[in-house]
Amino acid sequence: MSVEMTTSGGPDLPSEGERFGALLKAVRELVRCDAVALLRLEDGMLRAVAVDGLSDEALGRRFAVAAHPRFARLLESPAGVRFPPDCDLPDPYDGLVSGQPEILPVHDCMGAPLRLRGDTWGLLTLDALEPSAFDAVGPARMEALVRLVESGIEAAHAARDMARRTAQEQVLAEAWQSGRAAVRELVGTSAAMQQLRREIDTVGASDLTVLLLGETGVGKDLVAQRLHACSRRRSQPLVQVNCAALPETLADSELFGHRRGAFTGAIQDRTGKFELADGGTLFLDEVGELPLGVQAKLLRVLQGGELQRPGSDRTLRVDVRVIAATNRDLPAAIAQGRFRADLYHRLSVYPLVVPPLRARGRDVLALAGGFLEENQHRLGARNLRLSPAARTALLAHSWPGNVRELEHTISRAALRAYREHAPRARWVAIEPRHLLLEEAPLQPSPVDVPASAAASEAPATTLREATEAFQREWLAACVARHGGNLSRAAAQAGMDRSNFHRLLRKLGIAAQPPA
Template sequence: MTSFFVALGTLLNRMSDGHSISTQHGVWIQLLETLLARYPADACTLMIADRGSLRPIAALGLPDDVYGRHYRLSDHPRLAAIVDHPDVCRFDPDCALPDPFDGLLDDKLTEVHDCMGVALSDAGQLIGVLTLDALTPGQFDPIDKQELRAAAKMLAGALRLTQRLEQTGSASHDAFDKSQLSPTEVHWRSPAMRRLDEAVKLVAPTDMTVLLHGETGVGKERIVRRLHMLSAQRDHRLVRVNCAALPEHLIESELFGHRRGAFSGAIKDHRGYFAVADKSTLMLDEIGELPLSLQPKLLRVIQEGEIQPLGSERPQRVDVRIIAVTNRDLAAEVEAGRFREDLYHRLSAFPLQVPALRDRRDDILLLAGSFLEENRIRLKLSNLRLDPDAEAALQGWHWPGNVRELEHTLSRAALRALGETFTEDPVNPRPRRAVSITRLHLDLPETSANPLDDLLPSNEDELIPRAWVALREATDHFQRRYIYRALASHGDNWAATARALSTDNGNLHRLGKRLGLK
C-alpha cells in the first residue's frame, strides 16, 4: 500500500495549493489505480455525498458517462446499504439488491457478481463512498478488510480536507451554505463551462443584475437556478416569467400589478411578478421580446427599486434580484433600434454567455450520463448504457439544438432500445435488467459532420460549405480549428504558435480563451 499513501500525499500537497475536487481528477484516478493494483477488482469508484445522492469523482472500469450520473440513495438500495454499514460491506453473490453498475462493466451487460464498499465518514458525517465490483463470484476473498478500512479512512480525510479548502477559498463562502447546492449540479469538464461556473460563483452572492446570453437549448435555466441557489435569496422561491408569452396589452399588469377598477375587467387587485418576487430572484426569460413601449417602465423599476401598479397612486418598494435571459444578440437589437440602449446597459451589469454544446464537447458524455440515469429511472431499468459506437456518434454530431436536443435524442433512443429487449413471452413480456443504446437507436444523421467543417478543406479552392451559417459562427469555427491545428503542431506552445501565426502572443491567448481553447 506504499504507493497508495504516496499518491495520497501528492493529493494533499496539491490541495494545499488551492486545487478543488473537480480539478483533482487525475490524482483521484491515481489513488484508485494503486488500489486496483492490489485488489482484484474489475471496476472501482470514489463517490462524494451530495444531498442524498452520491456523485462519482473518479472511476475505473466504467464508461465516462458515469461522471454525469447522480446516484440517489433512495433509488439504489445497495449503495444505501453501504452507507448504513459501520464497516466494510460485502454482498453475497446471490444478493437480490441490484448493483448500480450492473451491465456497465462490459459490453455483454454482465451483472456484478462480487461487490463490496465502504462508507467514507468524518466525525460522523458521510463524505462519500468507495466501491469495488467484480464479474467473478469470490474474486474479493483475498482482500484484507482491515487494510481497506484504513485506506478508506485516509480517503475520507482527503475528501473532507478538499471540501473545507473549497469552502474557505470560495469568494462567496460567507454568503451561502454549500449543503444547499442542487443534487443535480454538474462538475464540468470543458474549460468554457468551468469558466462560466467560476463566474457564476463570483456574481451569485451579489445583488448585481445578470444578463444571460445563449442559443436556444444550451441550458440557460439551469444556470439561472444555480445563480439563485448560490445567492442570498436562495430561501425564497425563484420567480420565472416568459416575456414572449405575455399578451402585449397585459404585460404591464402582469409585471407590476394593478388595482381593482384600473381597467375594464380588473375586478380585483392583482400582484405582479415583481411584487411576488420581492426579496427573491426574478428571471425575465426572453427579455429581447419585451415591447419597446414597456422598456422605459422596466428601466425605471431597475433604477428606482419601485413599482407602481396600474390604478395605484402610490409607488411600492420592491427588493428584486433580476436575471434577464435571452437567445438574441441584444447589442445588435440596440443597433437595430429594437431594444433601448440604456435598458441594455442596466441589464448587462454582469453579462454571462452560455456556450453552445458544439463548443464544449468534453461535456457531452457528462450530460448524457445524467439523461441516461433519468431515463433508467423512468423506464424502471437496472441500467442503461451507451455502446462505444453510440458514444462516438454523440461526440461527432454538432448538436444544433444543443443540450435540449441531446436530452430528447437520448430519451427516444432509450425507448427504442427498450423495445428491442423484451422477451418473446406474449403473456409476461419483460425487458432485460440492463439495456444498451447503439448508434442506430440514436437515429442521428449519418453525415454527422458540421457544415462548418468544410470551411477548412483539404483543397484550398473548396471554400464553400454545404450549408450556410451565421458569419460570426463560421469565423469562430474556422479560427478555433486553425489555432487548434497550429497548437498541435507546436507542442501546445502558445508563444511558438503565436510566432508561427505572425500574431501577438497576448492577443492569441485572449482569442484562444474566447474560443474555448484555454
C-alpha cells in the same frame, strides 16, 4: 482515467475535485480493481463527485438510493459489504467500466459507507470485471481504505473552505457553509464549463445585474439558478418569468401587478413578479421579447428600484436582483428599433455567455448519463447503457438544439431500446440506430409525402436546394393537412412549435393554409 465534477479551489491550489481524484488513484494503488468511485449522498440521491475507471457517462447520473438495492445495502452496513459474483441484485455500474470494447458486467463489487463527524457523507465503491479480484481485501484492509478516504475528504473540505474564505466575499463563504440551497447541477468538466463556473462564482455573490447569452437549449435557466444560490439572496425567492410567453396586453400586469379596475377584467388586485421577488432574484428569460412599453417600465425599476402598479398612484420600492437571458442579438434589435439601448446597458452589467453543447466536448456523455438515469426510472428498466458506438455517435453530432436536443434524443432512444429488449434484461443497450442522429429531422413516412412531390420539383443545382425544396413541399402539405394548427403540425414534424414556426418563415411558407 480520473474525472471529477466540482468548482475550482483557487489559482494556486488544487481543486476539491483534484483532491478527490488523487484519493481514488491512491485507492487503486492499494487495491487491484477496474474502477473506483466516490459518491456523495444528498437527499436520498447519490452523486458521483469523482470516478476512476468508469465512463464519463457515470458522472451525469444521479442514483436514487431507493432504486438501487446494492447502494442501499452499502449505506446500511456498519463497515462495508462485498457482494458475491452470483448476487442477483442489479449492479449500477454494469456497462459503465471505461475502456471496454463492449458492454460488460461487473463480477466483483465491494464498498463501504463514508462518515464525517458522525454523519453519513456517502460511499466508496470498488468494482472489478474478474470475480476473484477482491479475495485478498479483508475487513482490516477495507477499514484502512475507508479511514484513508474519510481523512482525505475532510482535508479537501478544509482546504476548500479556506480557499473560498480568502478568495470571495464573506457572504459567499457563508453561503457555502450553510449549503442548504438545492440547485440542479451544471454537469460537465470541459474547459468551457469550468470557465463558466468560475464566472458564476465571480459574480454570484454580488448584486450585479447579469445578462445570460447563448443559443436555445444551452441551459441558461440552470445558470440563473446557480447564480441565485451563490448570492446572499439564496434564502429568498427566485422568481422566473418567460417573457416570450407573455401576451403584450398582459406583460405589464404580470411583471408589475395591477389594481382592481385598472382595465377591463381586472376584478381584483394582483401582485406582480417584481413584488413577489422582493428581497430575492427575478429571472427574466427571453427578455428580448418584451414589448417596448414594458421595457421602459423595466428600465425604471432597474434604475431606482421603484415601480407603480397599473391603476395605482402609489410608488412601491423593491429590492430585486435581476438576471436576464436571451438568445437574440440585442445590438441588432436595438438598431432595428425593437429594443431600448438604455435597457440593454442596464441589463448587461455583467454579460455571461453560456457555451453551446458542441463546444463542451465529452460533457455530452455525462449529460447523456444523467438523462438515461431519469429515463431508466421512468420506464422501469433495470440498466440503460450507451454502447461504445452510441457514445461515438453522440460525440460526433453537432447538437444544434444543444442540451434540450440531447435530452429529447436520449428519451426517445431509451424508449426505442427498452421496447426492443426483454423487460427483465440485465441491461438495455442504447445503439446508434436508437439515436437516429443521421436521419433528416423532418423525414416523413411515405404516406405523408404528396404523390407529386418528386415530379413537381425541378431538379435543384445543389443538395441544399434539393433538401429545401423537399422540406418546403412537405411542410406546406403538413400545415394544410392540420388545418393551419401549428402545434399539431409541429408535433407530426417532431419539432417544438417555436422552431417549427421559424423554419416556416425561413422557407417562406404561410402559417395559415390557403382558403
